[in-house]
Amino acid sequence: MFTEFEFTLIVGAGPTGLTLARVLQRHGVPFRIVEQSPALPAGSRGKGIQPRTQEVLDDLGLLPAFLATGRDYPELLIHLPAGGTATQRMDEWHAPTPAVPHPNMLMHPQWRTAELLADGIPVEFGVGVVELTPDAVTLSTGEVVRPRYVVGCDGGRSTVRKALDVPFEGESFPAEQLIIADVRVPGLSRDNWHIWPGAGQRSLRLGLCPMPGTDTFQLTAPPSDQPIEQLAESVGLTITDIGWRSLYRANIRMVSRYRSGNVFLAGDAAHVHSPAGGQGLNTGIQDAYNLGWKLAYEDLLDTYEAERLPVAADVLGISTRLHRKAATASADAMRRDDPALRQLGVNYRGGPLSAEHRDTPGTVQAGDRAPGPILDLLRGPHWTLLAFHWTGDLPAPTPDCHVHHITDPAAATAYDAHEPTLFLVRPDNYIGCATHNPQDVTAYQHRLRARTPA
Missing domain, CATH: 3.50.50.60 (FAD/NAD(P)-binding domain)
Known part of the structure; x- marks a missing residue:
């Protein structure tokens, strides 16, 4: 203890x-x-x-x-009130890039x-x-x-x-409520997120989204006097089991x-x-x-x-x-x-831990998330100093800072680094300091009194 x-x-x-x-x-x-x-x-x-x-x-x-x-989010399959179906994506599929490997x-x-x-x-x-x-x-x-x-x-x-x-x-919006439950619905395809619209095809009557790696669907529906088993039956489905269930209030x-x-x-x-x-x-x-x-x-x-x-x-x-x-x-x-x-654009630019020293910063600046090509170098609890196009001396890092000379062209492109540039990356993989002058890194580390964790 x-x-x-x-x-x-x-x-x-x-x-x-x-x-x-x-x-x-x-x-x-x-x-x-x-x-x-x-x-x-x-x-x-x-x-x-x-x-x-x-x-x-x-x-x-x-x-x-x-x-x-x-799994990736499935395409919506909308069951139209007049019969037939339509498909819709919540968002288009984004191809991975060196800067964003998980888009x-x-x-x-x-x-x-x-x-x-x-x-x-x-x-x-x-x-x-x-x-x-x-x-x-x-x-x-x-x-x-x-x-x-x-x-x-x-x-x-x-x-x-x-x-x-x-x-x-x-x-709080007490009138805006939603039933959410985990249910089993035999015979319903798990390839899509199924939507049954309400009147006018804009409101929600029933939604059933397949949960990956399970045999359950997440059910969503507005509250009503009709039990969710009957709601499912009204669209030709049978719910055989209801697990977790909650009433969401806005x-x-x-x-x-x-x-x-x-x-x-x-x-x-x-x-x-x-x-x-x-x-x-x-x-x-x-x-x-x-x-x-x-x-x-x-x-x-x-x-x-x-x-x-x-x-x-x-x-x-x-x-x-x-x-x-x-x-x-x-x-x-x-x-x-x-x-x-x-949330890839969440940044701390201008914040107390962001020091941007370049007169003409690129698209990646102090306070931004560190882009993707070299995430394997950042993995762990340490600080990381990334040196692009660097041939001169580098400041002596603190014991908890790893130093890497980056020569990968894809990484230089992702960081928008086209001349000798230093990025000091925090343990949470946001850029703390961006500069062309190694003395700025030394001053930054001194100011924060970075130390090796206990």
């Missing part, structure tokens, strides 16, 4: 908390992760893994397992996402937080602990957020701050979204990815809120616009072709 003030307490073992645990684990930061439920949450829930999140999973060494158990959203049920993230993580199930003070945390077991930091990853009804009395600002909210003293918020504890566009789970995973390495480099913790709060606000705006299209039965309500949804 850890002694007082030695460890970080993660509250909640959903995808956000589990990702944070994995990042802390590889940085050698002691942690405990508690989950008040007796087991990992069931249900397909959030099923879309965006391209940027796939890059996070790649960095964590998990992407092969996700690709093995997931398409991956379908992966959330229960399996949690399962893969939890492998090797010592989750304490059946343990919640009942009291949080500036000095101590009381667990539901009666144990009183004094962690160095607490991170609330405990969902939209977050006990941690409520204990901090942080406002959860936004709107809540669109976020906090105004991510930190209070030694307590942080992440994921749904900090922002709740419409499921439209598959943004909530992905934003939570990336919250954890941003915070985790900073808990190893403690001098940087103030930058967590500065970087992630604006991102959450932007993402909330995107998912809200999509939600409004669905709620108003817009003709393009099912389209998901906005490039912002892939």
Whole structure:
């Protein structure tokens, strides 16, 4: 057992908390992760893994397992009220490129996402937080602990957020509800996401999406007095089993701050979204990815809120616009072709950890995600100095910084580097410093007091 003030307490073992645990684990930061439920949450829930999140999973060494158990999003097969069918894609298929090796959203049920993230993580199930003070945390077991930091990853009804009395600002739309369930429907093709429109062919009557690697479909339908078994029968189908089931109520909210003293918020504890566009789970995973390495480099913790709060606000705006299209039965309500949804453009330009020293920066700048051709060099908890077209001396790196002279033309193109250029890449694979002068790298590392994690 850890002694007082030695460890970080993660509250909640959903995808956000589990990702944070994995990042802390590889940085050698002691942690405990508690989950008040007796087991990992069931249900397909959030099923879309965006391209940027796939890059996070790649960095964590998990992407092969996700690709093995997931699939690309299938084409929609719309069963028309007058008979016949029509097909539609939510987004066109994007060909992989050196800069973006994983350009398409991956379908992966959330229960399996949690399962893969939890492998090797010592989750304490059946343990919640009942009291949080500036000095101590009381667990539901009666144990009183004094962690160095607490991170609330405990969902939209977050006990941690409520204990901090942080406002959860936004709107609720109680009239806008959706039944979501995992069901078995024998005889229904698993090649498509099946949609039965409502009146006027713009509203949703019933949706059945095949979950990869299972024999189940995720059912979506507006609430009605008609049981979902009868709803299926009305379109000529039979539901033989109903597993996890939930009633989604539209809540669109976020906090105004991510930190209070030694307590942080992440994921749904900090922002709740419409499921439209598959943004909530992905934003939570990336919250954890941003915070985790900073808990190893403690001098940087103030930058967590500065970087992630604006991102959450932007993402909330995107998912809200999509939600409004669905709620108003817009003709393009099912389209998901906005490039912002892939989250590859999320950046921290102009932020406290972004130092762009070039008079004429290229398309890839300090604060941007590191492009794809050399992701294998970035994989791991270290900083990375990438030297393009470089023949002179390089600054002596800190012990946790790897140096690579890049000669691959595809990588130079992806980084838009056409002259001697240095990119210092952070442990979360965002570019911290971009320069033509090695002294800028030295000054950057000195300013951040980068050190080898414990």
